Amino acid sequence: MYDVSRRQLMRVGLGVAGASLISGRVTPAHAQTQTLALYNGQHRPPVEALVAAFTAATGIAVVSRNGNSAQLASQLIEEGANSPADVFWSEESPSLAAIDEKGLLAPLDAETLKQIPAAYAAKSGAWIGAGARCRVVVYNKEMIELSALPKTVLDFAGEAWADKVAFAPNSGAFQQQVVAVSLMKGRDAALAWLKGLRQYGQVYNSDSAAVEAVEGGDIAVALSNNYYWHALEKELGPDSMNSALYHIGNQDPGTLITVSGAGVLKSSKQSEAAQRFVAFMVSAEGQAAIVGAIAEYPLRPGVVSPFPMKPFDQLDPAPVTPADLGDAADALALLREADLA
Amino acid sequence: MTRSSGDRDGASRRDAGGPPVSRLLVALALIPTALIALPIVYVLLRSWGAGWEGILAELGRRRTLMLLGNTVTLCLSVTFTCCLIGFAAAWCTERSDLPGRRIWRVLCCLPLAMPAFVASFAWKSLGPAFQGMPGAILILSMESFPLIFLPVAAALRSMDPGMEEVSRSLGKGPWQTFLRVTLPRTIPALGGGALLVAAHMLSEFGALSLLRVQTFTTAIFQQYELQFDNASAAVLSALLMLLCLPVAFGEMWLRRGVRFSKVGRNTARRIAPARLGRAAPLVTLGFVVVALLALGVPFGRLLYWLVKGVSAGRGLEAIGPALYGSLSLALPGTVVTTVIALPLVLLVLRSRGVFARFADRLPYVVHGLPGLVVALALVYLSIRLLPSVYQTRVVLFAAYAILFLPLAQSAIRASAELVPREIEEVARTLGRSPLRAFLSVTLPALAPGLGAALALVALELMRELTATLILAPTGVVTLATEVWSHTNDSAYAAAAPFAALLVLISGVPVYIFTLRMLKSVPERQISEATT
Numbered sequence: 001m002y003d004v005s006r007r008q009l010m011r012v013g014l015g016v017a018g019a020s021l022i023s024g025r026v027t028p029a030h031a032q033t034q035t036l037a038l039y040n041g042q043h044r045p046p047v048e049a050l051v052a053a054f055t056a057a058t059g060i061a062v063v064s065r066n067g068n069s070a071q072l073a074s075q076l077i078e079e080g081a082n083s084p085a086d087v088f089w090s091e092e093s094p095s096l097a098a099i100d101e102k103g104l105l106a107p108l109d110a111e112t113l114k115q116i117p118a119a120y121a122a123k124s125g126a127w128i129g130a131g132a133r134c135r136v137v138v139y140n141k142e143m144i145e146l147s148a149l150p151k152t153v154l155d156f157a158g159e160a161w162a163d164k165v166a167f168a169p170n171s172g173a174f175q176q177q178v179v180a181v182s183l184m185k186g187r188d189a190a191l192a193w194l195k196g197l198r199q200y201g202q203v204y205n206s207d208s209a210a211v212e213a214v215e216g217g218d219i220a221v222a223l224s225n226n227y228y229w230h231a232l233e234k235e236l237g238p239d240s241m242n243s244a245l246y247h248i249g250n251q252d253p254g255t256l257i258t259v260s261g262a263g264v265l266k267s268s269k270q271s272e273a274a275q276r277f278v279a280f281m282v283s284a285e286g287q288a289a290i291v292g293a294i295a296e297y298p299l300r301p302g303v304v305s306p307f308p309m310k311p312f313d314q315l316d317p318a319p320v321t322p323a324d325l326g327d328a329a330d331a332l333a334l335l336r337e338a339d340l341a
Numbered sequence: 342m343t344r345s346s347g348d349r350d351g352a353s354r355r356d357a358g359g360p361p362v363s364r365l366l367v368a369l370a371l372i373p374t375a376l377i378a379l380p381i382v383y384v385l386l387r388s389w390g391a392g393w394e395g396i397l398a399e400l401g402r403r404r405t406l407m408l409l410g411n412t413v414t415l416c417l418s419v420t421f422t423c424c425l426i427g428f429a430a431a432w433c434t435e436r437s438d439l440p441g442r443r444i445w446r447v448l449c450c451l452p453l454a455m456p457a458f459v460a461s462f463a464w465k466s467l468g469p470a471f472q473g474m475p476g477a478i479l480i481l482s483m484e485s486f487p488l489i490f491l492p493v494a495a496a497l498r499s500m501d502p503g504m505e506e507v508s509r510s511l512g513k514g515p516w517q518t519f520l521r522v523t524l525p526r527t528i529p530a531l532g533g534g535a536l537l538v539a540a541h542m543l544s545e546f547g548a549l550s551l552l553r554v555q556t557f558t559t560a561i562f563q564q565y566e567l568q569f570d571n572a573s574a575a576v577l578s579a580l581l582m583l584l585c586l587p588v589a590f591g592e593m594w595l596r597r598g599v600r601f602s603k604v605g606r607n608t609a610r611r612i613a614p615a616r617l618g619r620a621a622p623l624v625t626l627g628f629v630v631v632a633l634l635a636l637g638v639p640f641g642r643l644l645y646w647l648v649k650g651v652s653a654g655r656g657l658e659a660i661g662p663a664l665y666g667s668l669s670l671a672l673p674g675t676v677v678t679t680v681i682a683l684p685l686v687l688l689v690l691r692s693r694g695v696f697a698r699f700a701d702r703l704p705y706v707v708h709g710l711p712g713l714v715v716a717l718a719l720v721y722l723s724i725r726l727l728p729s730v731y732q733t734r735v736v737l738f739a740a741y742a743i744l745f746l747p748l749a750q751s752a753i754r755a756s757a758e759l760v761p762r763e764i765e766e767v768a769r770t771l772g773r774s775p776l777r778a779f780l781s782v783t784l785p786a787l788a789p790g791l792g793a794a795l796a797l798v799a800l801e802l803m804r805e806l807t808a809t810l811i812l813a814p815t816g817v818v819t820l821a822t823e824v825w826s827h828t829n830d831s832a833y834a835a836a837a838p839f840a841a842l843l844v845l846i847s848g849v850p851v852y853i854f855t856l857r858m859l860k861s862v863p864e865r866q867i868s869e870a871t872t
Contacts, residue, residue, distance in 0.1 A: 037815055043830050063816040066826060070566040071713065075811055078721040082728050084815070170566045205550040205559075208831055218469040231831040332567045339404050341560075341567055 034273055035061040039076065039085040041069025042260050043227075045293035046131065047089060053289040054280045060273050069095040069172065076265070077102055086268040087277050089130065092172030093261050096127040097327035105263040109275050115282040116299040119321035120259050129259030129322060130281045131296030134315055135177050136226045137246040137254060138211050143220040149246050153223065153254025154181070154189070157196025165201040166210035166222040169340045173207065173225050173258050175331035180253040180320040182330060194338035203340070208232075215243045225258070230295030230307055249316035257315070259322045260296065363691065369684035374700045376681070376743050377707050383718030384582065384710075387575030399576045404560075408577075412556040412584065415477060415549075416542040422482035423538045424531060426631060427489025433624055435497040436523075438614040440621065445628050446494070450855040452635040453487045454847035456804040456821075458547030459840050460484050460635075462828070463642030465551050477552045481545065483635040485538045491855065492530035492755060499759070500526050515615065528595055529758070533751045536592040536705065540747065543585060543709035547806065557581045558711045565713060578714045582706050589705035593698070643844070646837035653834035659823055663839060667819040667846065670734070670809065671802035674741040678802075679794045681742050682749035686757050687783075704746035712807035715743050719812060737812040744808060745801050749794040756790025796854035800847055820846070 040047050044066060051062045065085070067075070073095040076083055083104070090096045099105060105126035113121055113128060120129035139149060144164075150156065156165045168174055182190035202219055204210040210222035211229050215236070229245055248254035262281060264274040280286045287303040290296065295307040335341035388396060399405060430449050434442045452460075457480075464471040464480050471480065500523070508518040546558050557577050564574035617624055647653070682704075689701035707715070719740050724731045760783060768778040806821045813819075820843040827836035 044826055045830065065810075065815040066818075066822065067810045068566075071807075071811065074565050074571070074717060075720055078717055079724050079731075082724045082731070084732060170563050172566070175567065202553075203555075204553060208829070209551070209553075212831070213469070216466065216468075218472075228831065235831050235833065329568075335567065336404075339402075341404075341563060 033059060033061055034270060035063055036086045036270060036273055036277055037084050038062050038064045038277075039072045039088045040064045040066050041072045041088075041090045041092075041095065042130070043091065043294055046290040046296070049289040049293040050281060050286055053285055054277060057280065057285065058273075058276060060276070062277065073099050076104055080104075081267050083265055083267045085265050086270050086274040087262055087264055089260070089262040090127075091260050092176070093122075093127065093129065093259050093322045093325065094172055094176065094328040096261055096263050097122065097325075098329075100124055100126040100263065101327060104266055106266040106268070106271060108264065108278060112275065112279040112282060115279075119323055120299050121261075121323065122263075123323050127261050127263035128278060128282060129261040129299050131287075131290050131294065132257050132259050132299055132312070133173070133225045133227055133296050134247070134317060135173060135254060135256040135258070136224060136229070137248060138214045138222045138224050138229050138243050139246055140214045140217055140220050140243050142242060143217065146244075146246060149221070149248075151248065151250060152252045153177075153248060154185070154193050156221070156223070157193045157200065159200060161221070162200040163202065164220040165197065166204050166213050166219045167197055167201050168204045168207050168210050168224075169335055170205060171207045171225075172328070173256075174223065175328045175335070176258050176322075176325045177223070177253055177256050178331045178334055179325050179328045180256045180318050182334065183320055183324065184253055184318060187330075187334070190334055191337055194334055194340060198338055198340050211243070215241065217242060223254075226309065227295040230309070245310075247310055247315060251316055251318055253318045253320070255315055255317045256320060257317045257322070258325070259299070261322075366684050366688050366691070367696070370688045370697070370700050373681045373685055373742065373746055374703060376739055377703045377746070379722055379739075380707055380710060380715045380718040380743060381582070381703075383721060384575050384578045384714065387572060388579045391572035391576055395572055396576050399573050400580075405577075405580075408555060408557050408560050409580075409584075411474065411554060412543065412558075412581075414474065415481075415554065415556060416539050416584075416588075418478045419481045419485060419542050420535050420539045422478065423486040423489045424535055426482065427486040427534065428493050428527070428531060430486070430490050430628070430631070431494035431497055431527075433617075433628075435494050436615055437617050437624075438621075439617055439624055439628075441625075447855070448628070448632045448636065449490045449494075450487050450851055451848075452484050453800060453854070454844050454851045455484055455636070455639050456547075456840075456843065456847070457481060457484050457545065458551060458804075459643070459824075459844065460639040461548035461551040463639040466642060467638070472553045474554055477549060477554045479634070480552065481542065481548060483631070484548075485541060486631075486635075488537050488541075489531060489534035492534045492751075493527050495755070496527045496530035497523070530755065532592045532595040533755065536588060537748065537751060539588045540585060540705060540708040543581060543588070544711050546711055546713075557584070561711055562713060565717075574714070578710060581709055581711075585706045585709035588709070589702045592705075593702060640844075643837055643841055646833045647841060649834060653837070655832060655835040656823070656827065657838065659818060660838065660842065663818050663820045663823045664842065664846075666813075666817045667803050667821070667843070670737065670813065670817070670819060671799050671805075673734070674738045674802045675795050675799040677738045678742045678745050678798045679749045679753070679791060682746050682753060682794065683787075683791075685746070686750050686753045690754070690757050691762070701750070704743075704750060707743060708745075708747045710744075712740075712744055712805065713811070715740055716808040716811040719743075719808075732812065732814055734814065737808065737814075740808040740812050741798075741802055741805065744805070745798050748797045748801060752794035752797050753787060753790040755793070756787045760786045793854050796850035799850040800854070803847060803850075804843060 047064060051064065055061055069090040069092055072088065073090070076085060076088060076099050088096065088099065100122060107125045108128055113125055116129065120132065121127065137149060178190055178194065181193055204213060207224040208228045211224050211232055213219045214222045215232055226245060229243065233241055262278050264271055264278055268274045281290070282300055284300060284303060287298045287300045291298045291303060291305040295305070295309055297309065297312045298305060332341060391399065433439045434446045434449065439445065461480055464476065470476065504522050505518055508522045513521065544558055546562055549556060549559050557580060561574045561577050564571055564577065685701055689697045719736050723736045730736055765778050765782050768782045769775065773781065804821050806825055809819055810822060820839050823839040824836045824843065827839065
């Protein structure tokens with residue numbers, strides 16, 4: 001009796017397994033309407049806001065495969081010409097630049113590229129920025145005075161800042177910052193800066209982990225993207241924040257503008273709809289949807305962010321554009337030479 | 342106990358035309374072996390892309406040495422700590438007169454339900470003191486020791502007390518009896534558990550990245566963040582597999598030639614418990630501390646986030662789909678993994694041949710690989726060889742099997758080793774066909790092990806993140822992907838319900854697993870099945 005019921009159980013289990021194997025791909029209920037496959041590495045709130053607006057405006061459905069931008073880029077490279085993806089939306093532009101170099105991206109419509117300043121799109125025209133962020137310094141107000149913070153991000157790599165600075169060498173934006181330092185101050189200066197940070201700074205796995213460490217009082221200062229701090233502020237409430245943002249300005253690489261962005265896969269079989277999606281991202285409606293959900297600066301003139309960010313025209317950022325940064329490939333070589341990777 | 346090392350399959354040779362079961366078994370064992378070979382081939386192909394010079398340069402770096410040091414330190418320290426805590430807890434709850442043994446037994450299993458990244462997140466928020474290597478060793482030991490506790494407790498429980506009584510009656514003291522009789526009989530259980538813990542540590546990513554400890558696995562993830570077409574990540578992966586080799590074969594060496602099967606009805610008799618006497622309060626205190634560290638801190642933090650935080654309630658509409666996603670991937674994935682593992686275990690128990698041993702060990706070598714590497718290997722291979730199955734469950738289940746076969750193997754083997762081969766042979770001589778003899782005699786006897794395997798694999802699959810993100814059908818979400826997504830946006834309160842549900846759901850396989858492991862008197866079931 002014992003074993004009969006067990007065998008039945010096992011049969012049922014095998015049946016379930018078999019059925020689910022066969023059922024395979026998820027077929028959307030609205031099979032007739034067009035559905036785009038979006039590989040999404042960007043934070044989800046702005047993507048969900050944009051997708052909702054896009055579907056409402058065009059009737060085209062979008063299914064997102066969410067993941068980490070760099071991992072999705074690796075996946076797209078492994079998939080090659082057979083990729084099921086139509087659009088890739090990346091949290092950082094170097095992931096887009098990397099797959100562009102592999103010849104996986106199709107050129108964007110000229111009309112789309114015209115919607116925003118050329119500095120925020122690829123020189124090849126294969127990807128375009130969706131929102132801008134800036135590199136900032138997050139500091140714990142109880143551990144350090146605003147006036148004690150340096151006038152250039154390069155100073156953080158010195159003994160005076162030993163064990164006080166959190167940074168995330170894994171983060172795509174940090175890698176872009178490294179390349180910016182290299183472009184502006186020379187490769188040797190960038191290497192010296194990284195070696196100094198390795199010696200005196202504290203490595204964190206991500207910008208958000210570094211920002212939380214500052215907020216929690218573990219460490220005084222973090223190099224980060226602005227929106228991680230804004231997300232934490234939103235979560236904890238503005239009145240209870242122990243940390244604040246410091247914008248270095250002075251056209252220093254410590255205030256670097258980077259973008260999240262998107263491109264259309266060359267292998268897409270729905271390239272017209274995919275192009276429409278990317279065009280919608282930089283439309284007035286699309287930009288409003290994006291910046292309403294994440295503390296990024298709109299790239300399209302005339303759109304306003306609801307977040308209390310320092311005005312874009314007052315940032316006085318480094319004179320290096322996302323297009324200049326490309327795939328930030330030299331960052332890896334520099335990080336390896338400094339033994340940070 | 343019988344010590345049998347040679348080939349004793351005389352009965353099966355009696356059939357004309359050789360042993361049909363064995364041939365079928367070998368064929369079935371080829372399936373997992375072929376699957377496991379996929380990531381190995383991929384890693385070797387990609388490493389080759391670096392060229393000899395690249396490989397040597399990677400090996401000679403100071404950083405590689407640092408990673409090696411960290412990886413080995415973490416792996417050995419956590420495994421050793423888990424062995425100590427797990428064994429001590431098992432002995433106290435099974436062999437002593439500790440008050441409240443039943444409750445402690447349950448509490449010692451519950452940490453299994455807590456994913457390491459949730460626990461690490463909770464600890465991390467207590468302060469920087471818990472980050473870094475010492476913190477990681479503490480936290481991961483607290484979450485992993487049940488993997489030792491459970492098999493050792495089960496082994497102690499199913500052990501024939503007669504041996505210990507004989508030893509005592511021959512004038513050996515309690516310590517000598519423990520060292521000469523009790524301990525050697527728990528070695529296979531202890532070794533099997535230690536192997537799983539060690540392999541887990543080699544492939545752990547989420548917890549370590551939160552706790553800021555750099556190992557080969559975190560470095561492999563970093564490589565994929567920094568560069569996209571990656572030879573040095575492949576070289577690190579190959580190194581990681583080399584590190585798994587001594588782990589995988591060390592455990593086999595520990596259990597060389599040992600079989601603890603018994604023929605005949607086991608006595609349900611329990612040995613008289615050891616008296617703790619005045620040590621009882623101290624031992625109890627130890628259990629309280631372990632429970633607080635392993636359960637109190639993570640659960641407390643989860644509750645805190647559930648009630649605090651502005652993002653509370655955000656994305657709650659995804660709870661249904663996420664729960665469905667988790668179950669619809671984890672449950673069939675579990676069945677597939679367990680079914681695939683079964684022939685491997687049976688084969689190595691019946692044949693001492695090179696292929697059997699090799700096939701049995703290979704999954705353990707791959708178990709140390711990060712999910713990311715296995716997932717990318719399957720992307721690369723499936724889209725080229727079988728594009729129609731790409732991003733269907735077929736490929737995802739293959740990845741699950743590759744990643745978690747050893748969990749199923751260990752659990753099934755624990756039961757399979759207790760089944761005397763003679764029983765199946767008896768059924769055969771009574772005229773049953775090999776397949777029927779297997780189905781009616783061996784399979785039912787394996788039920789406890791299969792149950793444990795299903796529970797253990799389900800547990801891991803529900804919290805699996807990387808392979809699921811990369812290989813699941815587009816649009817499918819699970820509890821684990823939602824937790825990851827929300828914490829990625831610093832929306833901890835939004836993540837908390839998903840994490841809590843994940844822990845709650847994980848409680849079910851933990852409960853089943855615990856019940857299975859601690860209930861085992863398989864001999865009785867065999868005799869029932871054969872009558």
